[in-house]
């Protein structure tokens with residue numbers, strides 16, 4: 001009998017550039033890192049209409065062939081069918097293992113494009129160019145890629161790290177307010193679990209119309225840095241990466257019960273964070289929602305009416321893919337910047353947390 005131990009540890013270092021006008025940086029970086037003639041640019045249809053010229057300037061100097069593969073906007077593109085269409089196109093055009101794939105768009109394009117990159121020829125070099133606030137501060141960092149299955153969201157996918165992330169806030173000039181507000185929820189999450197100064201840093205930015213100025217650059221860079229720090233410590237989500245789910249177990253349930261697409265992921269996470277703060281306070285922790293107060297009107301203004309059947313919401317939480325051994329695990333706060341994982345057994349407290357959060361939006365509750 002022989003006993004062989006295989007020890008493969010792969011760590012990857014990559015740059016995350018956040019700035020305004022990154023064209024020269026990106027072009028130079030592409031030139032230094034790739035020697036292929038071609039690049040595949042998997043791009044969201046809206047971004048393709050609004051920003052194609054920018055992408056051409058970034059890519060044309062470095063590559064003889066730039067193949068743009070446009071995908072329909074929205075969550076429906078995170079499907080097996082869309083994965084197949086993009087993979088078919090790349091393979092029919094012809095691709096080598098060293099041909100890079102650039103995913104340009106929001107979280108949908110990043111997740112789909114990243115999953116295509118991870119699977120075609122068992123892995124193509126991947127560059128993320130996030131174009132929504134949410135993608136800049138969250139989904140482009142950390143290597144989670146994937147698509148949805150008809151039994152649930154993000155159920156097919158891979159951890160696959162990019163070679164680089166380039167977040168140019170110029171893209172945000174064309175972003176709808178609704179998408180800004182969606183992204184803000186993830187920034188508030190970083191404030192809650194790591195750095196409550198963030199609340200103050202951008203409180204003033206949300207009272208005006210959204211403009212991607214230098215202050216936003218620093219808020220995005222700070223947020224992206226927090227995500228990078230956490231992911232760096234726990235790339236495969238076996239420990240502290242779970243803290244990034246603050247508000248999310250509630251949020252996912254809300255998205256599911258409301259019907260996907262009725263409210264955005266960020267809106268649902270915001271409501272979920274209010275519930276998680278309330279639950280923490282019920283357990284005696286010193287957490288109240290005061291820092292969230294100035295952001296509440298943004299969400300109250302734009303959200304569709306929320307479901308109010310708390311039993312249904314709790315059932316939906318129990319079916320979350322992160323539930324282990326039937327135990328509902330929630331990320332709560334000991335205090336601001338001090339998250340922990342709580343095994344929930346007290347369903348009356350959970351119910352009260354939901355009622356509190358929903359009552360901020362549905363006045364009848």
Ligand SMILES: NC(=O)c1ccc[n+]([C@@H]2O[C@H](COP(=O)([O-])OP(=O)(O)OC[C@H]3O[C@@H](n4cnc5c(N)ncnc54)[C@H](O)[C@@H]3O)[C@@H](O)[C@H]2O)c1
Pocket residue numbers: 044045046047050073074075078105106107108109111131132134135138139140141142143144145154171172173174175176179182265
């Ligand atoms: N991989 C991860 O770690 C991770 C983390 C969080 C969320 N996600 C995923 O991210 C997705 C949500 O991402 P999202 O909120 O960016 O949604 P999205 O990609 O659907 O983009 C939202 C909308 O903004 C448009 N858009 C994108 N950039 C634009 C721009 N610069 N100007 C104008 N319009 C623009 C898109 O066409 C779309 O209509 C979900 O599928 C979620 O599961 C992934």
